[in-house]
Each structure stands twice: as C-alpha cells, then as structure tokens.
Amino acid sequence: MSVTLSRTPEVTPERGNNILNKIFRFFHVRPIYVVLRTMLRVPTTNLYHPIHVSHSQYPYVAERYRGLLALSEEACTGCKKCERICPNKTIIMQTREINGKEYRFPAYFAGRCMKCGLCEEVCDRQFAIRHTDQFEDAGYIREQLFYSAERMFDMWEKHIQPRIDAGIAHVAVPDKRRVEKEYFAEQEEKRKEQDKADPRIY
Amino acid sequence: MSEKTEMNLFMGPQHPSMHGLWSLRLTIDGETVVNSDCQIGYLHRSYEKLLANRSYEQGIPITDRLCYVESHSYSTAYTYAIEGIYGIEAPEKANWIRIMTLEIQRIASHCLWLAAMSVDLGQLTMLIYPMTARELLINLLETITGARMTYNYARIGGVYRDLPHKITEKIENSLEEFTRLHQEFLDLLEESQIFRMRTEGIGVLSKEDALSFGVSGPMLRASGVPFDIRKADPYMGYDQLKFEIPTREEGDSFARYRVRLEEMEISMGLILQALDKYNELKPSDPYRLEKIPRRPPKGRIYRRIEAARGEAGFFIESDGTPSPYRVRIRSPTFNNLAPLPQLIKGGKLADIPAVMGTVDLCVGDLDK
Numbered sequence: 023m024s025v026t027l028s029r030t031p032e033v034t035p036e037r038g039n040n041i042l043n044k045i046f047r048f049f050h051v052r053p054i055y056v057v058l059r060t061m062l063r064v065p066t067t068n069l070y071h072p073i074h075v076s077h078s079q080y081p082y083v084a085e086r087y088r089g090l091l092a093l094s095e096e097a098c099t100g101c102k103k104c105e106r107i108c109p110n111k112t113i114i115m116q117t118r119e120i121n122g123k124e125y126r127f128p129a130y131f132a133g134r135c136m137k138c139g140l141c142e143e144v145c146d147r148q149f150a151i152r153h154t155d156q157f158e159d160a161g162y163i164r165e166q167l168f169y170s171a172e173r174m175f176d177m178w179e180k181h182i183q184p185r186i187d188a189g190i191a192h193v194a195v196p197d198k199r200r201v202e203k204e205y206f207a208e209q210e211e212k213r214k215e216q217d218k219a220d221p222r223i224y
Numbered sequence: 225m226s227e228k229t230e231m232n233l234f235m236g237p238q239h240p241s242m243h244g245l246w247s248l249r250l251t252i253d254g255e256t257v258v259n260s261d262c263q264i265g266y267l268h269r270s271y272e273k274l275l276a277n278r279s280y281e282q283g284i285p286i287t288d289r290l291c292y293v294e295s296h297s298y299s300t301a302y303t304y305a306i307e308g309i310y311g312i313e314a315p316e317k318a319n320w321i322r323i324m325t326l327e328i329q330r331i332a333s334h335c336l337w338l339a340a341m342s343v344d345l346g347q348l349t350m351l352i353y354p355m356t357a358r359e360l361l362i363n364l365l366e367t368i369t370g371a372r373m374t375y376n377y378a379r380i381g382g383v384y385r386d387l388p389h390k391i392t393e394k395i396e397n398s399l400e401e402f403t404r405l406h407q408e409f410l411d412l413l414e415e416s417q418i419f420r421m422r423t424e425g426i427g428v429l430s431k432e433d434a435l436s437f438g439v440s441g442p443m444l445r446a447s448g449v450p451f452d453i454r455k456a457d458p459y460m461g462y463d464q465l466k467f468e469i470p471t472r473e474e475g476d477s478f479a480r481y482r483v484r485l486e487e488m489e490i491s492m493g494l495i496l497q498a499l500d501k502y503n504e505l506k507p508s509d510p511y512r513l514e515k516i517p518r519r520p521p522k523g524r525i526y527r528r529i530e531a532a533r534g535e536a537g538f539f540i541e542s543d544g545t546p547s548p549y550r551v552r553i554r555s556p557t558f559n560n561l562a563p564l565p566q567l568i569k570g571g572k573l574a575d576i577p578a579v580m581g582t583v584d585l586c587v588g589d590l591d592k
Contacts, residue, residue, distance in 0.1 A: 025289060025403045025404075025407045025410070025489065026403060027399055027403045027492060027494055027496075028493060029373075029496045029497055029500065030466060030493060031468075031489055031490045031491075031492060031493025031494065032489070032493075033468075033470055033486040033490070034407075034410065034486075034488055034489060036414065037414070037415065043415075046415060046416050047415055047416060047417040047420070050415075050416050050417070050418075051414075051415075052411040052412075052415035052416075053411060053412045053415060053416050055411070056347060056408050056411050056412050057412075060353075060408075066356050067394075068360070082363070084366045084367045084370055085367075085388070086366075086369065086370030086385070086388070087366070087370050087371070088370050088371060107281065107282065109278055109282040109283075109285055127459075136289075136374070137371065137374075137468055138284075138285035138288075138374075138376045139370070139376055139384070140281065140282070140285065140376075143384070172462060183422045185347070206243055216589075220484075
C-alpha cells in the first residue's frame, strides 16, 4: 500500500472504501498527519545573498551551467562563426584597429542572449568563446548589459582562467598573441575619461 | 412577468486560476453556467514563422520556449522530426539518454501541474509539496543539461553532451527520495473528503467526445481510451522497455488527476530501465552523429512524440535550403482545451477551476 521504486513499474492502488478510511477522510486524518510530520523536517529552502559566496548555502551551480559569456583574447581568430549561429542575432562583430591592422572580436548584448550555448558549441576549434558560471547579470542601466570584447576578456581572466589553471576546464588552444593587453588598458582609460567629461553617454 | 436573469462574466485574461493569458467568456444564470466561449491568442508569438526563418540548428533553442513547463519534450520532438527529413537515425546511446531526460521532464511537468491544480481548488498547502519534489528532478536535469528550464539539450542526430560521471547514483537517490514524496501527494489530496467531493463526477468527458475532439495524452486515457504514442507508435526504443499504460473509465476530474499521478510512477520505472540500458553500453560509444550536412534533401514529414500533455508533433516541409520551408506544430493543449465549454456547461461556477485544472493548460503551447 505504499509507493515503491522498482524497475518494473507498478501503479499504487487507491486506498479502499472501508469504514475506517471513510472516517479518516471525513476528518482529514492523513493530510494532517503528513503536514505535522513535515514540520519536523529540515527546511528545503536556502538563504541566498551575494555575501554567502563562500558559504555552504550558496546556490548549487552545475558544472555545465551556461552563464555570461567570456572570450579568450589569445584564441579568438574572429571567424564570425558565433555571429552566424546566434539565433537572436545578439552577437555582433566589432572591428578594432590595432597597430594599423583591423581585427574583429565578438561582443554581445546580455539582455537579448538566451544562453542557448550554440556559440560555445560552434567554437570547437579555438575554444575562444565560453560560458562562465556567473548568473548575476542584472543591471541598473541598459549599458551595463552590453558586453564589449574587453569586458568578455575580463570575464575570461576572472572565471575561466582559474579553472584552466586548476585543471577543471578545457585548455584553450593558444594562438599567436596579436592583441596587446596594454593597448586595451589604454583604450579603456581613454574611454573612462571621455565618460567623465561627457556623462550623457550613459 | 418574465425576467431575464442571465448575465455575462469574463474570466481572465488576468485571473489567478487561468494558468496564463487566455479568457473565458461565460454566460451564467445564478451560479449555473449556461454557455461559455474560449478566447485565445493573447500569447501568439508566430512560432511556425520563427522556425521557418531560422536554420534547423537555430530552431532548437526556439522550440524550447514553446512550453516553459516541459521544454525538453518539444525540442526533442523537433529534432526527431528533422532527423526524419535528413533520413538519419540517432545512435543507440543518444536514444537512451533522450528517453531518460524525457521521462524526468514528464514527472517534473506533472509536479508543476499538481501544484497549480491544487491551488486552484484551494488546497494551498499542496503548492509547496510538489515544488519540493520537482526541485529534485530539476537539479538532475541541471547536472545533465546545464540549465534549469530551457535546456537546449537535443541536437540533430543525438544530444548535446554525454551524461556526466556518477549520474547513476544521483538519479537513483533522487528517485528514492521522490517515491517518499509521491506517497505524501496521495495522502494529502486523495485522503481528503473535500478534494473527492470537488472532483468526483465533475467535468465528465465521454469516450466518443474525447475521440471526436482529438484529445490526447492523460486526458484521453482518463476517458477510457488506452492510447499512448509510446505504445501505439513507438519511437526512440520505447518498444524495448516494459511498461503499462494507466487508464481510467470514468472520464471525470478525479480520473484525470489519478491517471497523471499513476503516470509519474510508470515514468520512474522507465528512467531506471533506460539507465540500465545506458550502462550496458561502453563509455566510448557515440552519443551524437558527426558531420551532418547543412542542407537536407527535399521532402515533408510529420513525426510525433508523447509529451506530458499529449501528442506533440512537428510537420516539416523542406525545400532543400538550410531552413525549413514550412513548420506546423501540433500542440496537445489546443485540442485538449476544445471540449472545455462542453465540460463546464450546466455545472456550477465554482467547478470551473476543478475542470480547468485537470485539463493541464500551458498557454505558451496553446497559442504558439
């Protein structure tokens, strides 16, 4: 008369219509018993707050979880595969001039990204574009959701590189380093100064 | 002096017991429902055109969004139909993984239905219990696929990735925990006289009506028709598994409730059987076909699978280009909603949630 787990599935029959069961049903004996028993159980809900990152109650994130995107500046060749496969067309290619040459890098708008993982799957040669386990992607203004190539590089440095070093994640295929970090740092500082001078951009 | 006592009442589109955006225009006489009219289309997103505008691979995450409760069933149905267009078959290992994830998805979907239906009936305690049980299954799906609701796990000719390590123990532990919770569902709902009074003999759908309306899934089986696509038109190796189809003769709300709960138990056994078949294979066996051409041959096909709500089918017409020329979705909810005006006619106003809850509506699937 109780539900059992077996490989040859069988249906648990209903409880009979005898007098005892009818009285139990009329006074809701079994539902009340279940509820009282549940009160003695450990709570199944978790407390969640960003300060609990190192806490045991931090939400369980699966290894295969698809969060915000990261980009490897060493491996990306700008082949446009991710742009072509994206169902929402949220990945766009940005052209950057570095030392007189033009290079393409993907950038995306996180508000329209549906985390399907097709861009990650299609980048099977270079392993340049990857999903991280970051799920806190809300923002106060629209521009916070736009991830340029630099922000995606940062995500890689923060979240993918430690996993590669620890041997948990795949190893990115190293390509010739064509992008200088210092150059990007300069560009970023210039942009910040511009933003300070003209706050209307935001 | 004759007095007109009938009045019109609009239920929805924003109503707590409507399960989404659709409206029921009722003509009532006192507490008795005289006539009713379903108004749908509030959530129409033109899915068929969306799929025709994208390539076959890009369409898979779109079909995930058809129904938010059981997204994996629809994406698997879509890939299964595409495989028919290409004329390929997925490897054996992929089929067992698909069956396992589909059955986990079916139980999770029924859990959410149980929570929503009992809240419609006023059993607010019952909201929490199936949600706790669903969490076990959603966690399983998260470890396998990498997402909690929209999985994007199905692929043309297989699945995205192989199962992770040590998943066998995890599935068995979760299902063992689930059996205990399943017993609690039965005790909480069935063993209460109020629930029985509100569902027994209400919204009776006869066998002939069910067949003529094209109703499918648990709703059809509750009316005494033992039709299940897993048995009648086996796909992906369901013919190699041993299971029976739970049916009921009454056709009322209680029968529909009971058939779904029995289906959960059947699905648990199917998961374990598929897991055994999966473990017999070598770890190096392929779980996905490689190198599928971009352009399929010309042709048209209709393929269907048994989703949690009924028959989910995709008709695809290919003209040899990378994207389909025409996609037609056969969603189970559309046909299951059709007999609703007949079921609630002549009944009381307060019985409508009891009937509507057991139909198991998903408006995303209904409006497409």
